[in-house]
Amino acid sequence: MITAGLATSASFAALSFSPIPTVRDLGATLAIGVGVSLVAGVVLTRFLPTASADEVAAPPVPAPRRQTSRRVRLTVGAGVALVALAGWLLLPQLPLRADLQGFADGLPVINDAKHVEDVLGTGGEFTIALSGGGVATPEAMRWMTAAQEAIVAQEGDKLRPIVSPPSMMAFLGGEPTAEQVDAALRLLPPYLTGSVINADRSLAVLTFGTRLSDAEQLRELRDDVLAALPPPPPGMHVDLTGLPMLAVSAYEDVSSDRYLANILGIAAAGTVLAVGLRRRTDALIAVSSAGLATGLGLLVLWGTGAGLSPVTVALGSLTAAVGCEFAVLLAEAQRRANRDLAKAVLVAAAASATGYAVLVVSKLTVVVQFGLLLSLSVLLAFASAGFVVWLTRTSSSVLPLNREPSEIELVGVR
Template identity: 45%
Template sequence: MAAALGVLAVLAALLVPGLLRVEVETGVNEFVPAGDPVARATSEMAAQFGGDPVVVLIESAKPRELLLKENLPALLQLEGELAALPHVKAVYGPGTVLNQIAGQAQDLLAELGGYRDGLRAKAEAQARKRRASPEEVAAAGVRATQAFDERYAALLAKGMPGGLPTLHNQAFVDRVIFNDEGDPRPQWDFLVPRPDAVALLVRPDASLPQSDTEDLVAAVDAAVRDSDLKASSTTVTGIPTVVAALGEQVRHEVSLLGGLAVVAVGAWFLLTSWTRRRLRLLPLGASLLGTAVTLSVAGWAGRPLALTAVAFLPVLLGIGSDFMTYLHRNAGPRTVLAAALASAAGFGALAVAPVPAVADLGVSLAVGLLVTVLVSLGIHRWGPAEPEHPAAPAPPDASRPASGGLARSTRISILLVPVLAAVGGWAVFPSLSLQSDLTSLASGLPEYDEARGVERVLGASGEVALVVRGDDVLDAESFAWMSRTRRDVIAEHGDELSAVLSPGDVLSFLGGEPEASQVDAALRLLPPYLASSVVSPDRRTAVMTYGVDLDDVERLAVLRDYLDDVAATAPASVDVEVAGLPMVAVSAQEAMDDERLLGAVLGIVAAGLALLALLPERRVALVAMLSAAVASGLVALGIAVTGVALTPMTAGLGSLTAAVACEFTVLLALAQRRGDRMLARAVDLAAAASATGYAVLAVSDLGLIRGFGVLLAVTVAVALGASRLLVWALLPAATPRKRAGVVHEETPKVLEKV
C-alpha cells in the first residue's frame, strides 16, 4: 500500500506541474498551410504595416455628432491611449487624422510665413546697405513679397476654404472629412463609414501569441469603456477579437467537455454488467491517466495545443478506454497492442494535413493512444485488475455452416450492397463541399455575430492587399500603375472589393501621374502618420488594401486569381504579391482539396500496415483495411446525401474512420474465432463509450467542434456495423480445435494454471 501511495505521489509531482503549463493557441495561423507564399507575404506585410486590426466602431445618435469640435478631444485622447498600449503597431482614427492634417497644415503655413518674412528681411537689408531711407526700405520689403502674396494667397484661399487648420475650427473639420452633401469623403470611408459612425483601427504587432492577443483585446475594450466619448453604442471587434474569444471559449470548453466526457464514458462502464463492479471503471482510469501523461508532456515541452484541444480529451477518453476493456476480457496483449497501433497510425496519418491545427490533433491523439495503451498494459500486468476467466465456447455444430447457417456465396452477395454504396461514397468524396473560412472556426460565438454586424456598417470583414516591392515604389511608372490599378479594381469588382487605403488615396491631390519632384514634395508635406500606412519609410514597400467579406472562399478564390492577373501587369521595376488572411484561407482550402484524398487513403493504409506487421493472420489485417474503406465510403455517401460541408477537421475522413474500424475488426475477428461472446460484447461496449465521448462534442458552442463530434459519433456506429458485417462474411467462425475447458490463443499463462 505504501509503495502504491509513493508511486501516486511521484506521478502527481510530475504530472500536475506539466498540466498547469499547458497552453492553447487559437490564432488563425493554426489554420494556415505551412510555407504558403500568400501566408509569407501576409506575415511580411503585417511586420511592416501591422496585422489585421482590432476594429472599434463608435456610433452616435445624430450625424456628425462624434466629429463636433466639442467631442474631438475625447476621441483624440482615446486614439492616443490605444496607440500607447503594448503590442500596438499603429492606430488609425479620424481624430488623429484631423490632428495630423491640421498640424501639417500649420507647419506649412509657418514655413510659408517664414519664407515670406525671409524674402522681406533680405530685401530690406539690401536696401539699408544701399543707405536707403526708411520709406524706401519698407517699399523694398513690399515689392519682395508682392509676387509671393499674389501666388500663395490665392492658393491658400483655395486649399483651405474652411479657415484656419485647427480642431477648434468646425468648418475645417467638416471640410476635410465631409463633402458638400454631408457624406464622408471616399478616402475616409475606412474611418468614417457613415455620418453617424466612426471606426478606429488598432493594428497589432505581427504574429502575436494567443495570450498577448487576448491581453490586447481586453485592453482595447477597457480603454473604450473608460473613455469620455458621447456615443450611443461602441463595439470592439475584428479578427483579433474573434481569435481572443476562441481562446477563452476553448479554455472554458476543455474542462466542460472533458468533464462531460468523463461522466458519459464512465457511465457506460459503471452501469453495464461487463465485469465485477469494483473493476468497471478501470478502462476510464487508464484512459484518464494516459491523457494526463500526454498533456503533461506537452506542458513540460512548452508545446501549445491548438483550437482542436477542445476535441482532444473527449476523443482520447472515448477511444483510449477501449484497450483496457479488451485486456480485461482477455483479448491478449499482442492483439490489443496491434489494434492500438492501428488506431494510432490512423490518427497519425493526419500529420500530412496541410492545416497545422488538424495535423497537431492527429499527432496528439496518436501519441495519446500509445501512452494510454502502455498505461493499460501496465495496469493489466501489475495493477489491481483480476483477469476474467474466458468462457468456454460451445463447440460448433459440424452439420451447420459457420456464420448463421448461410453459405459463403450468400454472405458475400449480402456484402456487395454496402460495398457498392461505399464505392459510390468514395467516388463523390473528392467533390464534397469544403468549408474552411472563419465561419467554420468561430460560428456560434457572439463575438463572431458582432463582427458580422460591424461588417454591415464598414462593408467588409477582412482585408486583402496588393503588396508592391521595389527600389522606389513611388517612382513615376510605379505610382501611375498603382493609381490606375486602384481605379480598375474598383470598376471591375467594386461590389466585392471596397477600397480601404493605397498610395493613390493618400496622394490623390497629385493626380494620376505626378512628377518625381511633386511626389517628393507631397511626402514632405503629408503627415508621416498617413504616409506610413501605405508606404514604408525607405519607399521600398507599398500596400494597396481592399476590404472583402470572409465567408465565401470560392468567391475569394476568383478574386485571388483576378488580383494575381492584376499583379502580373505591374512594371518590371517592382514585384507585386497578393496578401491578406482571406487569401490565406483560399490557399488553405485549395491545399485541403488537393490532399483530401491522400489523407483519407493514407490513414487506412497506415492502420493496415501496422496490423500486417503485428498480427499473425494477415487476412484479418486485410479485412480490417476493407472495413475502414467501406465505413469511410458509407460516411462520405451520407455526407453527400445530407449536403453537410466538410471542415478542416472532418476532411481527414479516412484517418478518423480507420482509427476505429480497424480496432473493431481485429477484436471482433478474435471473438468470432474463439466463439467468445463476452469479448464481442466488450467491443460493443467500447464502441458505445467511444461514440458517447465523441457525441459530447456536440455540446460545444463552436460549430467546427460540434460538426467534428457528430461526424465521429456517426463514424463509430457505421464502423462497428461495417466491421461486424465483414467479419461475419469473410472470416471463419470458431472451430472445434479447442474444446470446452481448453485455454484459448493468447490466454495469459496465469489462467493455464487455474
C-alpha cells in the same frame, strides 16, 4: 490491444499533415491522448488481480451453424463494395464548408464580429502587393493608380479602398515626378508612409476592405481581381495577400488533397497492424473495413447534403482511428467462437459512439458536427468490421476455447 491502440494513434497522427493548423493540432492532441491512455492502461493492468487458468471456466463451444455459401457472400460483398466505391467517387463532389466564421458559429462573440462588419462594411484586409526595384517611381505610381481605379470600377461592391500610395499622396496630382514622390515620402511621417511603402522602397501595398465570406467566393474574387489588374511595370510583380487570400490558399490545399487526407490515416493504421499483429490477414481485414466504412460514410454525407468541414474532410483517417480495433477483435472472436468477446466489442463501440456524441453539448457548431460525424464513423466502422469478418469466415477458422492455455495466442503479440 496494444497494436490496435498504436494503430488508432497513428491514424489520428495522420491529421498532422493537414494544411490547416487547427486540424494539425487536433490530430497531434488526439494521437498523444490515445498513446497516454494506452500506456496508462498497460500500467494499470499490472496491478489488477488476474484469474488463474484453473479458475477460468471455458465457455462451451457453440454448435456449428450453417455457413452461408461462398457465392452468396461474394455477391453481397461485391454489392456493398460497389456502394462504398460510389461514396469514394463522390468525395470530390461533396461540398466543403469553408466560411471563415464557421469555426466560431454558436459563440456570442460571432454576433459582435458580424455587427462590427456590418457597421464598417468590411471584415478583413485584401492587399495587392507590388514588389521589385523602385516602387516609389512615377511608373509604379501610375500603375498603382490604374490598378486601384480598375478594382474600384469592377469590384467596388466587394472591395473598398482603405489606403494606398496613390490615395496617401493624392496631393501630388495624377502625374507626379520622381522628385515629387521622393519629397512626399520625406515629408509625410514614417508611421504613415510605412503602411504603404517599406523602408527600402522595394514593396508597396494597396489595401482594400472586404467581407470574410465563403472561401469559394473569395477565390472567385481573387481570380476577378487578377484579371482586372493591368500588367505590372517591367521588373516588378504583383501578389495578393491578406487573411482572405490565406483562407483561399488553405481551402485549395484541403480541397485538392481530399483522397490523400482520407487514405493516409487508413494506410498508417494498416501499416502498424501489419507490423504488430501475428496474422497479417487481420490488418487486411481492418484496412478493408475502414475503407468500406469511409465509403459508406461519404455516401451518407452526400445523400444528406451535410458536406464536409476542414476538420472532417479526412473522414477515412478518422474512421480508421476510431474503428481499426473493431475488425481485429471481431476477427479474433470469430476464430475462437467467443461470443463474450464479440459482445465486449459491441459494448466498446457503443461506449465510444456515446462518448463522441457528448460533444453535441458544445457551443461551437463545428465541434458538434465533429462529434456527430465521429459517432457515425464508430457505428459504420463496427458494422463494416462485422461485415468484412463475415465475408472472410471459413469453416476451419473456429478454434476451441477449452484447449490448453499454453496454446492460446494473444491478440497483437508476435
